[in-house]
Amino acid sequence: MRSLSRSQPVRTATSTGPTGRFFRREPAPAAPTDRYRTIAYRVATAAIVAEAGVGGVWDLARIPFVTDVVTHLGYPRYFLVLLGVWKIPAAIVLAAPRLPLCKEWAYAGTFFVYTGAIASHLVTGYARAEVAVLSAMTVLTVTSWALRPADRCLPGRQPLRMRS
Numbered sequence: 001m002r003s004l005s006r007s008q009p010v011r012t013a014t015s016t017g018p019t020g021r022f023f024r025r026e027p028a029p030a031a032p033t034d035r036y037r038t039i040a041y042r043v044a045t046a047a048i049v050a051e052a053g054v055g056g057v058w059d060l061a062r063i064p065f066v067t068d069v070v071t072h073l074g075y076p077r078y079f080l081v082l083l084g085v086w087k088i089p090a091a092i093v094l095a096a097p098r099l100p101l102c103k104e105w106a107y108a109g110t111f112f113v114y115t116g117a118i119a120s121h122l123v124t125g126y127a128r129a130e131v132a133v134l135s136a137m138t139v140l141t142v143t144s145w146a147l148r149p150a151d152r153c154l155p156g157r158q159p160l161r162m163r164s
Helices: 032-061 064-072 079-095 100-124 130-147
Strands: none
Touching: 032 064, 032 079, 032 130, 064 079, 079 100, 100 130
């Protein structure tokens, strides 16, 4: 086990050793919680991106299954075009490495889509079994938003951090 005392000097890129060579400080290995956090973020984001991308295409194609659900919920068929037009860019933005302001909007949009769908299913009583799936997608959206890396956040705003 490594001692906590500083009996040996730490060699950095500017200090030289006995042989006169420069030593580089190795970056600290990532903590296991950081690795799990990254994995959870990527899994949640992949699920949201896949659902938004495929769902957007299905909405624009107006496949019969999706059209039946939307009409049973009491929405007009053109509502699918509105959803599809915005789901596809949301999927692209959430998968892209930059664009933090657009990501905030995409997360908000997907959150509103899923929670609105939950409310619609509960109010109309149609296909209540889908509420569990929609709730899981809502949780994945919030998880992806909360665990996103700092470079995917707006400047000056850090993602939620776990307290240890």
